[in-house]
Amino acid sequence: MENRLSSLLEKYWEGETTLEEEREIKNLLQNAEGFEEEKKFFLGIDIVSTIQPNEFELKNKIKKPTFHWLKIAALFIIFLAVGSILYRYQVKKAEREAFEQVMQAFNLIQTNMQKGTESLGAMEEMRHLNTTQEIFNIKEERQ
Amino acid sequence: MKTFFEAHIWSLKNKLYRMAFLWVKDREVAQDVLQAVFEKAWLRKDELQKMENPTGWMVRSLKNESLQHFRVSKKFDSIGDFDFESNEEESHDRSEEVKMVFRFLESLPEKQREIFQLREVEGLTYEEIGEYLEISLDQVKVNLHRARKTLKDYLMQQKNGK
Numbered sequence: 001m002e003n004r005l006s007s008l009l010e011k012y013w014e015g016e017t018t019l020e021e022e023r024e025i026k027n028l029l030q031n032a033e034g035f036e037e038e039k040k041f042f043l044g045i046d047i048v049s050t051i052q053p054n055e056f057e058l059k060n061k062i063k064k065p066t067f068h069w070l071k072i073a074a075l076f077i078i079f080l081a082v083g084s085i086l087y088r089y090q091v092k093k094a095e096r097e098a099f100e101q102v103m104q105a106f107n108l109i110q111t112n113m114q115k116g117t118e119s120l121g122a123m124e125e126m127r128h129l130n131t132t133q134e135i136f137n138i139k140e141e142r143q
Numbered sequence: 144m145k146t147f148f149e150a151h152i153w154s155l156k157n158k159l160y161r162m163a164f165l166w167v168k169d170r171e172v173a174q175d176v177l178q179a180v181f182e183k184a185w186l187r188k189d190e191l192q193k194m195e196n197p198t199g200w201m202v203r204s205l206k207n208e209s210l211q212h213f214r215v216s217k218k219f220d221s222i223g224d225f226d227f228e229s230n231e232e233e234s235h236d237r238s239e240e241v242k243m244v245f246r247f248l249e250s251l252p253e254k255q256r257e258i259f260q261l262r263e264v265e266g267l268t269y270e271e272i273g274e275y276l277e278i279s280l281d282q283v284k285v286n287l288h289r290a291r292k293t294l295k296d297y298l299m300q301q302k303n304g305k
Contacts, residue, residue, distance in 0.1 A: 019266060044238070044244035045263050048164075048264050053160035053177055
């Protein structure tokens with residue numbers, strides 16, 4: 001085992017080992033006698049390789065959804081405003097139409113009233129006559 | 144299904160944190176540096192997706208952010224001048240073994256230190272290291288070889304120093 005370790009270490013110092021051989025060196029060192037400095041150094045490397053950062057989130061990434069929600073909220077407000085304007089317009093339109101219909105009805109009544117009143121004008125002459133007999137001289141005809 | 148950012152950028156989080164930590168030697172600062180880099184990356188995620196080597200961009204950005212931290216704090220002229228001993232907080236990081244690793248890394252030139260770190264701590268292949276640091280395969284091999292030669296001498300000195 002120690003021969004294998006020594007030969008691997010020689011290759012290692014020359015920079016000729018593969019990643020797999022370098023892993024083998026670390027494994028062999030764990031059970032080898034001697035090589036105290038090498039053991040200490042590679043243990044230090046192992047400790048450093050386990051160091052990790054604290055969890056963190058990207059501020060810019062977090063801001064983006066907020067902006068997204070703001071956009072949705074803005075769109076919602078715009079829809080509400082447009083909806084409200086359209087609703088008011090529809091109500092006013094309906095009121096105007098109803099008013100126009102009523103006015104047309106009044107106009108019709110007025111026109112008909114006028115026609116009726118005009119036709120009654122002919123009767124105006126006869127309003128001094130007392131009876132139907134007077135109008136048509138019924139007595140004379142009987143005679 | 145994972146997005147490009149989750150699969151290729153967010154997944155680098157732990158490795159980049161350790162890189163930053165080994166540069167700045169302070170967990171809190173490393174965390175701030177990491178977060179700042181990821182905030183920038185998120186804003187440029189579409190651009191990153193079109194890049195040939197987004198990992199290289201992330202490492203470069205991490206290095207710039209670490210240097211920026213030193214410039215702002217005005218305490219240090221370069222990453223290499225950092226006083227490791229006075230900046231340890233976690234007992235985990237104060238172990239003799241970790242100190243030994245840090246002291247060795249401090250003794251290496253910048254390029255060798257980065258390559259050695261990516262190989263030994265992160266277990267990356269030569270190709271991956273080249274991608275991370277945007278350098279050729281030959282540069283990776285040569286620098287790693289030199290770093291290991293230095294490590295051999297360093298461990299020998301430690302042994303003889305006892």
